[in-house]
Amino acid sequence: MPTATDATLETWASQEYKYGFVTDIETDSLPPGLDEDVIAVISAKKGEPEWMLQWRLKSYRHWLKMTEPTWQNVHYPPIDYQSIIYYSAPKQDKDRPQSLDEVDPKLLETYEKLGIPLHEQEALAGVAVDAVFDSVSVATTFKAKLAELGIIFCSFSEAVQEHPDLVKKYLGTVVPYSDNFFATLNSAVFTDGSFAYIPKGVRCPMELSTYFRINALSTGQFERTLIIADEGSYVSYLEGCTAPMRDENQLHAAVVELIALDDATIKYSTIQNWYPGDKDGKGGIFNFVTKRGKCQGRNSHISWTQVETGAAITWKYPGCILLGDNSVGEFYSIALTNNHQQADTGTKMIHIGKNTTSNVVSKGISAGFGQNTYRGMIKINKGADRARNFTQCDSLLIGDKCGAHTFPYIEVKNSTARMEHEATTSKIGEDQMFYLNQRGISTEDAVSMIVNGFCKEVFRELPMEFAVEAQRLLEVSLEGSVG
Amino acid sequence: MLEIRNLHASVEGHEILKGVNLTVTAGELHSIMGPNGSGKSTLAQVLAGRDTYEVTQGEVLYEGRNLLEMDPDERARAGVFMAFQYPVEIPGVNTAYFLRAALNSIRKHRGLEELDAADFLDWVKDKMKLVDMDERLLNRSINEGFSGGEKKRGEILQMAVLEPKLAIMDETDSGLDIDALKIVAKGVNTLRSADRAIIVITHYQRILDYIVPDFVHVLVDGRIVRSGGKELALELEEKGYAGMEQKNAATEPVAS
Numbered sequence: 001m002p003t004a005t006d007a008t009l010e011t012w013a014s015q016e017y018k019y020g021f022v023t024d025i026e027t028d029s030l031p032p033g034l035d036e037d038v039i040a041v042i043s044a045k046k047g048e049p050e051w052m053l054q055w056r057l058k059s060y061r062h063w064l065k066m067t068e069p070t071w072q073n074v075h076y077p078p079i080d081y082q083s084i085i086y087y088s089a090p091k092q093d094k095d096r097p098q099s100l101d102e103v104d105p106k107l108l109e110t111y112e113k114l115g116i117p118l119h120e121q122e123a124l125a126g127v128a129v130d131a132v133f134d135s136v137s138v139a140t141t142f143k144a145k146l147a148e149l150g151i152i153f154c155s156f157s158e159a160v161q162e163h164p165d166l167v168k169k170y171l172g173t174v175v176p177y178s179d180n181f182f183a184t185l186n187s188a189v190f191t192d193g194s195f196a197y198i199p200k201g202v203r204c205p206m207e208l209s210t211y212f213r214i215n216a217l218s219t220g221q222f223e224r225t226l227i228i229a230d231e232g233s234y235v236s237y238l239e240g241c242t243a244p245m246r247d248e249n250q251l252h253a254a255v256v257e258l259i260a261l262d263d264a265t266i267k268y269s270t271i272q273n274w275y276p277g278d279k280d281g282k283g284g285i286f287n288f289v290t291k292r293g294k295c296q297g298r299n300s301h302i303s304w305t306q307v308e309t310g311a312a313i314t315w316k317y318p319g320c321i322l323l324g325d326n327s328v329g330e331f332y333s334i335a336l337t338n339n340h341q342q343a344d345t346g347t348k349m350i351h352i353g354k355n356t357t358s359n360v361v362s363k364g365i366s367a368g369f370g371q372n373t374y375r376g377m378i379k380i381n382k383g384a385d386r387a388r389n390f391t392q393c394d395s396l397l398i399g400d401k402c403g404a405h406t407f408p409y410i411e412v413k414n415s416t417a418r419m420e421h422e423a424t425t426s427k428i429g430e431d432q433m434f435y436l437n438q439r440g441i442s443t444e445d446a447v448s449m450i451v452n453g454f455c456k457e458v459f460r461e462l463p464m465e466f467a468v469e470a471q472r473l474l475e476v477s478l479e480g481s482v483g
Numbered sequence: 484m485l486e487i488r489n490l491h492a493s494v495e496g497h498e499i500l501k502g503v504n505l506t507v508t509a510g511e512l513h514s515i516m517g518p519n520g521s522g523k524s525t526l527a528q529v530l531a532g533r534d535t536y537e538v539t540q541g542e543v544l545y546e547g548r549n550l551l552e553m554d555p556d557e558r559a560r561a562g563v564f565m566a567f568q569y570p571v572e573i574p575g576v577n578t579a580y581f582l583r584a585a586l587n588s589i590r591k592h593r594g595l596e597e598l599d600a601a602d603f604l605d606w607v608k609d610k611m612k613l614v615d616m617d618e619r620l621l622n623r624s625i626n627e628g629f630s631g632g633e634k635k636r637g638e639i640l641q642m643a644v645l646e647p648k649l650a651i652m653d654e655t656d657s658g659l660d661i662d663a664l665k666i667v668a669k670g671v672n673t674l675r676s677a678d679r680a681i682i683v684i685t686h687y688q689r690i691l692d693y694i695v696p697d698f699v700h701v702l703v704d705g706r707i708v709r710s711g712g713k714e715l716a717l718e719l720e721e722k723g724y725a726g727m728e729q730k731n732a733a734t735e736p737v738a739s
């Protein structure tokens with residue numbers, strides 16, 4: 001029998017989404033629809049070289065032969081790919097802004113509302129930010145300072161212009177253009193994103209960060225990020241995402257590729273707070289994302305940390321190809337689904353090199369009518385002697401109308417592999433709530449205390465200031481959840 | 484401070500408390516004894532506000548307010564504390580963090596300044612000495628993996644930290660070795676004061692050698708069948724509850 005506390009926990013009032021404003025700004029947009037001409041226009045608008053256009057067209061032609069995947073445990077109305085606007089950019093004087101002073105003040109205001117004041121970012125030490133607004137990148141702070149170290153951090157479009165050799169060498173080497181329906185679509189129509197290259201032996205002295213923002217109506221966001229850590233280098237990168245509140249669903253199909261060479265380390269953190277839809281499940285972002293890292297070199301290390309609290313649908317499996325001997329891949333995830341949100345997320349760890357290690361810690365929180373699926377694949381190839389995997393997969397249920405599901409896939413072709421898998425499902429107990437209440441802690445604080453405690457191992461992986469941000473975000477997502 | 488009048492409570496349709504009357508004044512220490520399943524914990528939990536128990540009749544006044552109308556966290560902030568017979572494990576939630584949050588919510592209610600992490604640590608360290616508890620327990624998850632005795636001491640520690648006005652201790656002495664028992668008793672005695680009332684629920688007379696009660700009540704089948712001074716505990720030890728009930732039924736029937 002559900003107890004009274006269950007009932008109070010279930011009365012999830014509509015959660016406040018504070019990033020739901022729309023910026024009234026003149027845009028330069030294409031009409032909805034997709035064909036080779038649209039792709040040619042996108043490419044032309046970006047002044048891309050011929051090889052880039054050809055890569056897009058190759059992807060597009062491949063995409064036409066593909067069908068949308070259906071294996072995932074999420075349900076949504078069919079997406080009409082011809083009703084999406086594939087390019088929308090804030091109107092600017094024909095040249096891209098060279099410095100922040102040239103950026104439209106309204107855009108800067110938008111980022112300020114989001115808590116990313118670019119002007120201050122420039123002054124305050126700590127984080128270099130690239131901000132992507134709909135389809136283009138509007139500003140990259142700290143660029144000069146990074147350039148002194150030989151670090152390249154710029155928009156993807158700029159990288160295509162300024163560093164074509166690097167882009168050409170690595171683009172599609174981790175996520176091939178033909179990888180999957182959404183990644184292939186992205187390869188055809190991607191508009192912008194971030195690019196980073198850390199040269200040999202350089203430890204990037206600050207967090208690199210990208211802020212993605214969908215603003216325009218009916219716009220899809222298809223950004224593409226490519227990060228290359230050369231031998232012995234280190235970089236920590238963070239992306240954050242928000243979007244206005246709208247009744248229509250909007251598609252976000254991104255691709256992220258990471259490459260770590262010998263002895264290099266990449267830490268990639270995501271705080272995903274796309275508009276989740278209202279409490280009845282109307283509107284919200286469809287988030288279909290392909291993220292993969294390649295530990296190409298010996299002793300290389302790639303670590304994914306994600307805090308997924310937004311989006312109506314989340315579909316993403318940040319993974320690692322552990323090619324180099326002794327390489328390490330990690331995946332730390334918090335996925336919160338409230339109201340009618342659905343998440344099907346997890347990781348894919350492919351062990352190829354010897355002595356490779358992967359660690360997976362997944363924390364799924366379901367509340368309201370939320371459905372949370374962990375899907376993880378661990379594959380140990382034949383030559384991956386002494387590979388090790390540790391997977392821990394915990395689900396926390398709040399109320400009894402939500403669901404948690406776990407689909408682990410394990411494929412071991414080498415007998416020296418060591419695999420450990422732990423999974424738990426728990427409910428916030430009425431007795432736990434009462435215990436905390438009895439000590440003077442309100443029900444709302446008690447829920448967030450238990451949820452934060454549940455997620456602790458993942459918060460620990462985030463850079464300090466973002467851990468604080470992530471905890472706050474979880475609290476906001478839980479706000480008004482209890483009567 | 485606390486006035487319980489004709490309190491009836493049931494769980495899933497079974498009546499467990501069948502008309503409890505009890506008056507507790509500030510400065511007093513009451514002991515409630517009674518056989519297993521007689522409703523002692525039920526009484527404690529009803530006073531603390533657990534909503535799995537339904538109050539079907541009667542009233543409870545706490546400092547003149549209707550206690551039954553208050554939410555459990557409100558009651559706690561107003562000074563009601565219950566030491567749990569079975570303290571609950573809460574994985575992932577750091578004990579020090581939890582206890583500071585609890586203390587600050589109560590301090591805020593009392594109009595006192597909230598304590599930061601450093602001040603809190605000073606505050607709690609003194610209290611830990613009182614119950615002779617290992618400081619390392621503060622850095623662990625609430626009650627998780629604590630031994631039975633550690634859990635019970637933890638309850639006393641929390642009581643000492645939160646400084647309640649009305650403390651209800653549900654079998655805090657059960658499962659303790661003699662040294663731990665003395666420590667718990669010392670903790671309770673330190674907390675005894677003119678403006679605080681304590682209710683000690685126990686099965687054993689032996690703790691009452693260390694915590695001398697002003698009143699002893701015997702709860703049988705959801706009713707207080709006898710009340711007296713500390714000597715009543717000794718009589719109980721001799722005769723057991725069976726005799727008590729009979730005597731009661733014959734000489735002083737309780738109206739229901």
Ligand SMILES: Nc1ncnc2c1ncn2[C@@H]1O[C@H](COP(=O)(O)OP(=O)(O)OP(=O)(O)O)[C@@H](O)[C@H]1O
Nearest residue numbers: 494495499517518519520521522523524525526535
């Ligand atoms: N949640 C519940 N569901 C069903 N029955 C319950 C529940 N809680 C208590 N009871 C029943 O109510 C009666 C009184 O229980 P209570 O825990 O108050 O006894 P107690 O006097 O504290 O006993 P003990 O000395 O063993 O701790 C018991 O018969 C018990 O089984």
Ligand SMILES: [Mg+2]
Nearest residue numbers: 523524525568
């Ligand atoms: Mg009991």
